Amino acid sequence: MEDKLLLKLLQKNARMKITDLAAALDESKDDVINRLTELEKQKVICGYHTIVNWDKTNTEIVTALIQINASPEREYGYDRIASHIYKFSEVDTMYLLSGSFEFVAIVKGKTMQEVAHFVASKLACVDGVTGTSTFFTLKQYKNNGVVLIEDEDGKNDRLVVTP
Amino acid sequence: MNYENMLSDRVKTIKPSGIRKFFDLASQMDDVISLGVGEPDFATPWAIREAAIYSIEKGKTFYTANQGLLELREEICDYYKRRFHVSYDANDHCILTVGGSEGIDIAIRSILNPGEEMIVLDPGYVAYTPGVELAGGIPVHLELRDEDEFKLTPELLKSVITPKTKAILLNYPSNPTGGFMTKEDYEKIVPIIKESGIIVLSDEIYAELSYEEEFCSIASFDEIKDQVIIISGFSKAFAMTGWRLGYVLANKTLTSAMKKIHQYIIMSAPTAAQYGALEGLRHCQDEVESMRDSYKTRRNFLVKAFNDMGLYTFKPQGAFYVFPCIRSTGLTSEEFCEKLLEDQKVACVPGTAFGAAGEGFIRVSYAYSLEELKVAVEKIKLFVEKYQK
Numbered sequence: 001m002e003d004k005l006l007l008k009l010l011q012k013n014a015r016m017k018i019t020d021l022a023a024a025l026d027e028s029k030d031d032v033i034n035r036l037t038e039l040e041k042q043k044v045i046c047g048y049h050t051i052v053n054w055d056k057t058n059t060e061i062v063t064a065l066i067q068i069n070a071s072p073e074r075e076y077g078y079d080r081i082a083s084h085i086y087k088f089s090e091v092d093t094m095y096l097l098s099g100s101f102e103f104v105a106i107v108k109g110k111t112m113q114e115v116a117h118f119v120a121s122k123l124a125c126v127d128g129v130t131g132t133s134t135f136f137t138l139k140q141y142k143n144n145g146v147v148l149i150e151d152e153d154g155k156n157d158r159l160v161v162t163p
Numbered sequence: 164m165n166y167e168n169m170l171s172d173r174v175k176t177i178k179p180s181g182i183r184k185f186f187d188l189a190s191q192m193d194d195v196i197s198l199g200v201g202e203p204d205f206a207t208p209w210a211i212r213e214a215a216i217y218s219i220e221k222g223k224t225f226y227t228a229n230q231g232l233l234e235l236r237e238e239i240c241d242y243y244k245r246r247f248h249v250s251y252d253a254n255d256h257c258i259l260t261v262g263g264s265e266g267i268d269i270a271i272r273s274i275l276n277p278g279e280e281m282i283v284l285d286p287g288y289v290a291y292t293p294g295v296e297l298a299g300g301i302p303v304h305l306e307l308r309d310e311d312e313f314k315l316t317p318e319l320l321k322s323v324i325t326p327k328t329k330a331i332l333l334n335y336p337s338n339p340t341g342g343f344m345t346k347e348d349y350e351k352i353v354p355i356i357k358e359s360g361i362i363v364l365s366d367e368i369y370a371e372l373s374y375e376e377e378f379c380s381i382a383s384f385d386e387i388k389d390q391v392i393i394i395s396g397f398s399k400a401f402a403m404t405g406w407r408l409g410y411v412l413a414n415k416t417l418t419s420a421m422k423k424i425h426q427y428i429i430m431s432a433p434t435a436a437q438y439g440a441l442e443g444l445r446h447c448q449d450e451v452e453s454m455r456d457s458y459k460t461r462r463n464f465l466v467k468a469f470n471d472m473g474l475y476t477f478k479p480q481g482a483f484y485v486f487p488c489i490r491s492t493g494l495t496s497e498e499f500c501e502k503l504l505e506d507q508k509v510a511c512v513p514g515t516a517f518g519a520a521g522e523g524f525i526r527v528s529y530a531y532s533l534e535e536l537k538v539a540v541e542k543i544k545l546f547v548e549k550y551q552k
Binding site for chain 2: 004005009016020023025153156159161162163
């Protein structure tokens with residue numbers, strides 16, 4: 001079974017039925033189920049999530065990108081400091097980077113004050129963190145490969161029948 | 164005045180395309196679910212579009228050299244060597260054309276004298292036969308068999324070659340059947356081509372859409388390479404149908420002949436499209452691969468769906484069409500497609516639109532999302548259940 005194809009199908013539509021997955025991969029349903037279980041166990045598949053455009057709901061949500069400077073620790077490098085940051089539930093996504101700062105964390109909160117408070121009172125106080133810069137997002141255009149704003153691009157106006 | 168009388172005899176003998184009828188029927192109806200389209204559902208990769216826009220901004224709006232931008236020709240020759248192991252020279256062997264369609268036309272016209280025969284595969288793409296007729300040649304239809312999965316076998320080839328045969332037009336992976344020729348399949352016919360000395364026009368427009376087996380170009384056989392004219396383009400692999408950009412690759416003499424026609428009737432292929440294609444060849448191979456992966460899963464889905472409903476469908480190794488056999492419904496291809504359109508508002512193309520040997524089959528395109536295919540398949544299933552014996 002081609003894992004790449006299976007994963008791409010699920011990445012595009014995590015709700016795809018096993019029957020359809022099996023048909024699209026030309027495999028039996030049992031084989032697909034077994035392979036999925038295996039990939040889940042190996043944490044290749046880390047969940048089946050939904051991309052939500054919160055801007056279209058009444059839910060208040062503020063997103064900020066935080067650049068974080070940190071000093072590495074003997075034995076642990078950056079990993080222990082990172083774990084002290086990413087364990088906060090406010091942190092949605094986090095990366096270690098090359099370049100002039102060490103981490104970027106995507107932090108979510110209900111209001112700007114809430115996020116600012118989190119940065120000042122929690123994140124900036126983590127041992128080893130030497131500085132932060134906060135960038136609030138104004139508009140989300142694309143998330144995980146999905147364009148979230150109205151966009152005519154790729155709107156299909158093919159003729160009904162062509163050779 | 165009767166303008167019919169003003170028309171040339173040659174154009175009068177050309178039959179209107181069988182596709183046209185279905186286009187007219189389907190476009191009169193609302194909410195038709197179409198599986199009748201011969202072009203990708205993906206928009207052209209943004210990098211290609213952006214490069215073309217930039218070329219226009221920079222004022223690259225003039226004719227290019229007749230043969231096309233040299234750097235693009237060099238890129239095409241590199242690409243053919245890298246991907247398909249055939250070497251050509253950018254100056255002597257390559258012309259950029261207005262789609263693969265122009266390539267077919269100038270290739271046929273460069274080699275055919277009136278009355279000479281050209282073997283055309285049946286079922287085959289709709290433009291081949293008229294192309295031969297417009298050049299004054301005689302199309303000889305070679306009926307392929309479903310039991311061979313519409314491959315060209317040595318027996319079939321031998322049965323149609325006569326002293327009058329000038330050339331043969333191949334198209335693998337095939338529109339409409341999805342038929343495919345592997346290296347081993349070609350090895351069986353190459354000696355016949357070599358011995359007969361006929362020219363091979365090889366329409367390789369679907370080369371990038373090959374699934375399990377690696378695509379093999381017939382020009383990769385050194386002993387007949389100079390007998391081959393490759394016709395290809397950017398429409399299918401790079402999702403660039405509307406840009407109208409293709410190319411031909413052939414030996415020096417044939418290329419010069421094709422260039423003669425091309426420079427008078429076309430001058431040069433669209434400039435912005437050439438800049439876009441250059442970017443495509445240089446940087447968009449990943450997107451090509453990603454589209455190929457999508458097509459493959461859709462093909463698997465459709466092949467199973469049709470076989471499950473009792474319409475035998477072989478698993479095509481290339482292009483984006485499946486070619487289910489509908490004989491078990493007792494309907495002809497045309498009846499099947501007309502009634503399916505009336506009953507369920509699903510448009511497919513009858514196999515007969517691609518030649519007499521297409522009777523008993525329909526062409527179903529999978530240039531649609533899996534979700535769309537799923538809806539269409541449910542409707543076809545309802546329809547088939549009514550007629551299945």
